[in-house]
Amino acid sequence: xxxxxxxxxxxxxxxxxxxxxxxxxxxxxxxxxxxxxxxxxxxxxxxxxxxxxxxxxxxxxxxxxxxxxxxxxxxxxxxxxxxxxxxxxxxx
Numbered sequence: 001x002x003x004x005x006x007x008x009x010x011x012x013x014x015x016x017x018x019x020x021x022x023x024x025x026x027x028x029x030x031x032x033x034x035x036x037x038x039x040x041x042x043x044x045x046x047x048x049x050x051x052x053x054x055x056x057x058x059x060x061x062x063x064x065x066x067x068x069x070x071x072x073x074x075x076x077x078x079x080x081x082x083x084x085x086x087x088x089x090x091x092x
Contacts, residue, residue, distance in 0.1 A: 047077035051087050059087040066090060 011017050050060045050072035059082035060067045076082045
């Protein structure tokens with residue numbers, strides 16, 4: 001069994017990362033809207049910080065060089081909200 005699969009199974013069993021979000025991973029793919037139940041609510045406000053979930057959770061503010069090309073999986077209203085949700089700023 002390859003190391004990635006072993007790590008994935010361990011993360012599933014321990015509910016770590018994307019596995020801590022109930023129903024985030026389903027048979028039809030990933031459901032990032034479930035990561036932050038208020039994300040739809042945040043989209044209707046002027047929440048402009050883009051959050052991405054990948055191997056790491058990274059947020060991008062409008063001054064990030066990657067802001068324009070980033071397709072958000074979650075919209076956040078402040079950097080504090082992003083950090084409290086487990087995101088980190090991009091490396092510069």
